[in-house]
Amino acid sequence: MDETKQVKLLETMMEFDRGDPMRIQHFLKVWGFARQIGKMEELDERTQEILETAAIVHDIGIKVCLEKYGNCTGKHQEEEGPALAEKMLTELGYDAELISRVSFLVGHHHTYTNVKGIDYQILLEADFLVNSYEGQKKSETIEAFCRNVFRTPSGIRLLSLQSGLKLGE
Template sequence: MKQSELTLEMSRYEKGSVSRINHFLKVYAFAKAIGEGEQFPSELQDILETAALVHDIGIKPSLEKYGSSAGEYQEKEGPEAARVMLENLGYPDELIKRVCFLVGHHHTYQDIDGQDYQALVEADFLVNIFEGNMDASGIREVRQRIFRTATGTRLLDTLYL
């Protein structure tokens, strides 16, 4: 699927928050690279790329509703916002269902089920490590505890270790 329309819609949705727009664009780029590097089938790649673009869509409603963008609130509020946006853009139901699952679990690191989930988590970490100024010991711990794909691990090592 072409992701340009979704990229524009997410940019409109996040209008005024350059940092959130930059964040989802960076996560998208890393997710795309991981999926392609791991040779995901096209359907799985589409799910991953779509999820990467909308993974933090729950921040805005979380801030409005709870005054916080904590991961638990993002996971609670994000799936419905993603579903509405993806339905309005004409995405297929099965893709929407999986993307909403990923949006609702992208801060949950145990019981990762699926290559798309793994790649999304790794892509998000690649960006969050930089944005959060994680120190070397934290990066090594995340590498050991979270990273499983060869491509994601190579990117982590190249960028940070």
């Protein structure tokens, strides 16, 4: 993984979300959880790079959604985000194959069915780990989401540790 390129992407996303510390904090936390789960699951280097890149840009569509629709529903984010991610990643010199997969992940990060690929699975889990805390989700919601969406042993472990609930045990 090209760490210099990743540092530039992080800075570019922070510039994109300038003045919105909640959004910046959110994507940094999702990236941190995605990175941790990916390392715990021992992803190959390329899949880890795709995962971490997608985690950084996963909510890139929110600003446009708020301007265009007055809300940022998951569906709108999935519609608006991929083109913005593609543009940013192209400008930063990422390769076409990575851009294509990251675009797919950005366009599906609120879709919890037909999950294909460990990068997709981990992105969903990392985003929920952050959203469950930021949204102060109830135990029942966390347990149901864990049961219905989480699949990686590492994601389940981190959710259990964070929530204090006995999940997947």
